[in-house]
Amino acid sequence: MFLLYEYDLFWAFLIISSAIPILAFLISGVLAPIRKGPEKLSSYESGIEPIGDAWLQFRIRYYMFALVFVVFDVETVFLYPWAMSFDVLGVPVFIEAFIFVFILIVGSVYAWRKGALEWS
Amino acid sequence: MKSISICLSHIMDLPGPIHDFLLVFLGLGLILGGLGVVLLTNPIFSAFSLGLVLSCISLFYILSNSHFVAAAQLLIYVGAINVLILFAVMFMNSSEYYTDFNLWTVGDGVTSLVCTSILVSLITTILDTSWYGIIWATKSNQIIEQDLISNSQQIGIHLSTDFFLPFELISIILLVALIGAIAVARQ
Numbered sequence: 001m002f003l004l005y006e007y008d009l010f011w012a013f014l015i016i017s018s019a020i021p022i023l024a025f026l027i028s029g030v031l032a033p034i035r036k037g038p039e040k041l042s043s044y045e046s047g048i049e050p051i052g053d054a055w056l057q058f059r060i061r062y063y064m065f066a067l068v069f070v071v072f073d074v075e076t077v078f079l080y081p082w083a084m085s086f087d088v089l090g091v092p093v094f095i096e097a098f099i100f101v102f103i104l105i106v107g108s109v110y111a112w113r114k115g116a117l118e119w120s
Numbered sequence: 121m122k123s124i125s126i127c128l129s130h131i132m133d134l135p136g137p138i139h140d141f142l143l144v145f146l147g148l149g150l151i152l153g154g155l156g157v158v159l160l161t162n163p164i165f166s167a168f169s170l171g172l173v174l175s176c177i178s179l180f181y182i183l184s185n186s187h188f189v190a191a192a193q194l195l196i197y198v199g200a201i202n203v204l205i206l207f208a209v210m211f212m213n214s215s216e217y218y219t220d221f222n223l224w225t226v227g228d229g230v231t232s233l234v235c236t237s238i239l240v241s242l243i244t245t246i247l248d249t250s251w252y253g254i255i256w257a258t259k260s261n262q263i264i265e266q267d268l269i270s271n272s273q274q275i276g277i278h279l280s281t282d283f284f285l286p287f288e289l290i291s292i293i294l295l296v297a298l299i300g301a302i303a304v305a306r307q
Contacts, residue, residue: 063207064305070200071298077192078279078290085276093280096287103291107298116302 064116075104142183150176163209171202188272 043050082097111117153176156169174197181190279287 058207058210060305063204063211064302066200066204066207067301067305068298070196070204071294071301073196073200075291075294077196078287080192081188081272081276081279083276084270084272085274085280088273088277089280096280096284099288100291103288103295104298107295110299111302114302114306116306 061118068111068116071107072104075101139183142179146176146179146183150180163212164206167202167206167209170205171198174198174202186271188275 043054045051078100079097082093086093150173153169153173157166157173160166160169174193178190178193178198181187181193
């Protein structure tokens with residue numbers, strides 16, 4: 001709007017997406033009745049009775065997922081400028097990007113077979 | 121500050137005082153975030169403060185008209201690397217914090233001397249370099265319709281034509297990093 005007019009849509013999106021949660025909390029804060037009871041103060045577990053403790057031990061597999069994500073995020077960032085300039089350049093550039101992605105698919109298969117992507 | 125603000129000339133620029141105000145504001149946020157990383161006792165707070173520092177750096181890139189690097193910084197550093205650091209911090213039990221800060225050892229003195237000298241040398245080098253000369257020298261061999269092609273398109277064109285071999289080598293570096301990290305973390 002005022003500064004960085006290329007970012008008009010972004011500023012509008014930012015303002016609307018900040019205003020909607022604030023409005024939601026305000027309206028529910030005004031309209032909701034406050035009655036305290038023992039069931040309201042227990043932790044929510046999708047409608048069933050809460051089982052076990054609320055604090056769990058952090059597991060290594062969460063870290064493995066974040067690690068694999070970092071490497072593939074860097075790969076994705078390299079694919080963005082290739083995608084932006086794809087229509088200007090020709091078919092050889094497509095082959096180059098294919099080689100790039102293929103080498104990283106090899107890495108992905110390695111991570112898969114070594115069990116870095118196991119969730120349970 | 122004026123020389124840094126004209127470093128990447130573009131059609132669209134911020135007016136002068138707003139640019140300077142944002143520079144000072146982001147610099148303050150950066151320094152406060154850095155102090156927060158080092159001085160906060162709870163390691164999770166300091167990991168979040170590191171996220172603040174990386175976001176401030178991303179906003180600095182927006183001020184310098186490099187929008188692609190700003191987005192890449194936000195995606196990779198804040199989105200992936202900061203999350204990784206946060207997960208590594210959450211591994212530590214809360215009983216392992218040490219609480220005595222009052223010991224100033226000889227190593228602390230040496231480190232503060234080295235860091236202060238690096239800071240002073242960086243400040244004098246940055247203020248003495250002629251940035252105009254470097255920018256105008258590298259602008260001579262660009263694509264002709266430079267202002268019609270956006271920044272990331274230029275990066276893409278250069279990456280696929282001039283820097284094709286480094287582009288493929290980057291994929292090999294990422295592959296090696298992935299295999300190494302998984303091999304180390306599985307133990």
